[in-house]
Amino acid sequence: MTTTTIPVEPVAQAPAPAPRGHVTQIRVLYSEWIKLRTLRSTFFTLLTAMVALIGLGALFSEFTASHWASMPAGERAHFDPAQTSLRGYFLAQLAVGVLGVLMISGEYATGMIRSTLAAVPRRLPVLWAKSALFAAVVWVLTTASALVAFLLGQALMSSHHLGVSLGDPGVLRVVLGTGLYLTVVGLLGVAIGALIRNTAGGIAALFGLLLIIPVLGEALPSSWGNHVNQWLPSNAGQSLLTLHHEAHTLQPWTGFAVFCLYGVVALAGAAFLLKRRDA
Amino acid sequence: MIEAHGLTKRYGERAAVTDLSFTVRPGVVTGFLGPNGAGKSTTMRMILGLDAPTSGSVTVNGKAYAAHRAPLHEVGAMLEARAIHTGRTAYNHLLAMAATTGIPRSRVDEVVDVVGLRQVARKRVGGFSLGMGQRLGIASALLGDPATLVLDEPVNGLDPEGILWIRTLLKDLAAEGRTVLLSSHLMSEMALTAEHLIVIGRGRLIADTSVEEFVTGAAGTSVRVRTDDADQLRRLLAGPDVSVASAERSVLEVTGLSSDRIGRIAADAGIALAELTPQQASLEEAFMELTRDAVEYQAPVREKEGQAA
Numbered sequence: 001m002t003t004t005t006i007p008v009e010p011v012a013q014a015p016a017p018a019p020r021g022h023v024t025q026i027r028v029l030y031s032e033w034i035k036l037r038t039l040r041s042t043f044f045t046l047l048t049a050m051v052a053l054i055g056l057g058a059l060f061s062e063f064t065a066s067h068w069a070s071m072p073a074g075e076r077a078h079f080d081p082a083q084t085s086l087r088g089y090f091l092a093q094l095a096v097g098v099l100g101v102l103m104i105s106g107e108y109a110t111g112m113i114r115s116t117l118a119a120v121p122r123r124l125p126v127l128w129a130k131s132a133l134f135a136a137v138v139w140v141l142t143t144a145s146a147l148v149a150f151l152l153g154q155a156l157m158s159s160h161h162l163g164v165s166l167g168d169p170g171v172l173r174v175v176l177g178t179g180l181y182l183t184v185v186g187l188l189g190v191a192i193g194a195l196i197r198n199t200a201g202g203i204a205a206l207f208g209l210l211l212i213i214p215v216l217g218e219a220l221p222s223s224w225g226n227h228v229n230q231w232l233p234s235n236a237g238q239s240l241l242t243l244h245h246e247a248h249t250l251q252p253w254t255g256f257a258v259f260c261l262y263g264v265v266a267l268a269g270a271a272f273l274l275k276r277r278d279a
Numbered sequence: 280m281i282e283a284h285g286l287t288k289r290y291g292e293r294a295a296v297t298d299l300s301f302t303v304r305p306g307v308v309t310g311f312l313g314p315n316g317a318g319k320s321t322t323m324r325m326i327l328g329l330d331a332p333t334s335g336s337v338t339v340n341g342k343a344y345a346a347h348r349a350p351l352h353e354v355g356a357m358l359e360a361r362a363i364h365t366g367r368t369a370y371n372h373l374l375a376m377a378a379t380t381g382i383p384r385s386r387v388d389e390v391v392d393v394v395g396l397r398q399v400a401r402k403r404v405g406g407f408s409l410g411m412g413q414r415l416g417i418a419s420a421l422l423g424d425p426a427t428l429v430l431d432e433p434v435n436g437l438d439p440e441g442i443l444w445i446r447t448l449l450k451d452l453a454a455e456g457r458t459v460l461l462s463s464h465l466m467s468e469m470a471l472t473a474e475h476l477i478v479i480g481r482g483r484l485i486a487d488t489s490v491e492e493f494v495t496g497a498a499g500t501s502v503r504v505r506t507d508d509a510d511q512l513r514r515l516l517a518g519p520d521v522s523v524a525s526a527e528r529s530v531l532e533v534t535g536l537s538s539d540r541i542g543r544i545a546a547d548a549g550i551a552l553a554e555l556t557p558q559q560a561s562l563e564e565a566f567m568e569l570t571r572d573a574v575e576y577q578a579p580v581r582e583k584e585g586q587a588a
Contacts, residue, residue, distance in 0.1 A: 021349060021352075021380040021381030021382065022348040022349050022380065022381075023348065023349060023350065023379050023380050027378055027379050027380060027381055028379055030378045031375045031376070031378035031379045032375075034371060034374050034375040034378055035364075035367070035371075035375045038367050038368065038371035038374075038375070039364070039366045039367060040366060041366060106364065106366075107364065110361070110362075110363065110364045110365050110366075111359065111361050111362040111363065112362060112363055112364040113362075114324075114329055114358050114359075114362040115358075115362045115363060115372075115376060115419060117328075117329060118327045118328075118329060118350065118354075118356050118358070119350065119351055119376055119379040119380070120350075120379055121327070121328045121344055121345035121347070121350050122345060278324070278329065278330040278331060279324070279329040279330070
């Protein structure tokens with residue numbers, strides 16, 4: 001109420017207002033940070049992603065090293081030591097994607113979203129905060145894990161003189177690319193969570209897009225498939241993760257840019273609907 | 280102050296709220312009353328900008344809710360108690376809500392104490408009883424020390440001690456000059472807590488009056504008269520606005536005349552009265568009377584057994 005108007009009716013004096021802070025993007029970010037770190041699911045899911053990256057990488061590296069002698073020449077020719085030590089990303093993306101979806105669908109499932117949107121009625125700061133925060137957390141953790149997985153894997157393979165070093169051409173790109181790829185998977189999860197607003201549906205949609213559609217793409221006749229498949233989200237994104245460029249795949253950074261574009265489109269759709277729909 | 284103008288909400292074909300206009304004033308507790316499905320929650324969600332009205336508008340303290348820069352300081356809301364993530368502790372929930380507008384940790388401690396949740400504040404909300412959930416909802420509503428409170432069914436699930444607590448709390452908050460709107464489908468609860476009533480049924484405004492007027496207006500008041508000369512008295516009382524019903528031979532239910540007037544007429548005619556009692560409709564009866572035609576879900580009267588279509 002303003003202080004300048006004359007009271008129309010004899011009501012009791014309004015209480016002295018508490019210090020009034022405006023809602024700002026930074027404050028919403030901090031609020032989302034509190035939310036993220038106070039759920040157990042965050043901790044367990046991110047731990048799963050890290051264990052998958054490091055553990056599976058070490059396992060594949062050790063396995064390859066110990067079976068190198070009996071490996072057929074054809075397989076040896078396609079051997080990519082960087083990729084081998086980072087193969088755990090395939091499982092890690094499940095954990096990251098699920099948590100991304102849960103960032104928003106979890107609030108719809110519990111009704112929390114109404115408290116959230118009542119506190120931030122302009123809504124979009126919530127989506128931006130969740131996306132930025134989750135991207136930052138996933139990027140830091142998965143990049144660090146990818147580095148560990150790489151170094152551990154190369155150490156295991158170096159006994160057979162198979163390892164590569166971070167200084168070799170393209171290797172740093174693959175290692176850092178793992179964290180970047182997983183970050184965009186997480187963002188796609190957040191966007192799809194906001195679009196579908198249901199955990200099961202969101203997870204199905206995300207992994208349908210990332211894992212199932214490429215498999216279906218394989219079934220296309222190669223005259224089509226060779227053109228279409230490289231543009232599918234996960235195929236495009238994963239071109240950042242291979243050391244040697246293969247036929248009918250996009251150039252690493254082009255592919256990643258395409259993958260990011262999918263993320264941007266999904267987030268834009270999520271923003272549009274979040275603003276429009278009833279909570 | 281909450282002002283609604285021609286508020287309408289449709290979900291496809293179904294109208295949840297139709298052309299609803301009302302004003303909720305500061306300083307009194309206003310009850311928002313209606314049978315289940317009358318549109319109370321929808322209206323409250325529109326007040327908070329969670330649902331967009333199909334047409335019409337609603338403002339809080341002069342502005343649309345979403346236009347406020349510090350919404351938690353303007354309106355404290357509790358919508359369906361369980362609008363809280365079950366995996367988080369009560370304290371962390373409040374902390375995250377408070378952070379959106381820079382409310383300090385000390386205020387979180389304060390509201391935890393006000394609602395009496397100190398013992399369980401560090402426990403996860405999933406394990407809370409309905410009553411504890413309600414208290415947490417009220418704590419969130421109080422966080423920003425808002426001038427307006429909007430509470431959806433706050434007494435649901437509370438034990439008698441809790442109901443008494445919230446009744447006192449809301450009255451105190453209103454007495455401090457705040458605007459308090461609480462919804463309920465329990466008329467009896469409203470009678471004890473609210474001073475003003477907004478009654479809706481099937482999404483339409485039925486009444487916007489004080490509790491007192493509501494009761495008198497809805498069912499009217501009748502006077503119960505017991506006398507041995509019932510037939511003679513009935514003839515004497517007859518008039519254009521007077522109706523007299525009789526359940527027993529010696530008892531009359533008179534509507535349209537005050538007990539004073541009936542007593543005078545009887546005395547003038549020398550009729551001895553054994554009883555002369557003004558009957559007031561209970562709030563519950565008044566409510567049922569008003570909303571009889573506006574009940575969304577009514578158990579159908581069962582017709583012939585075994586012949587259901």
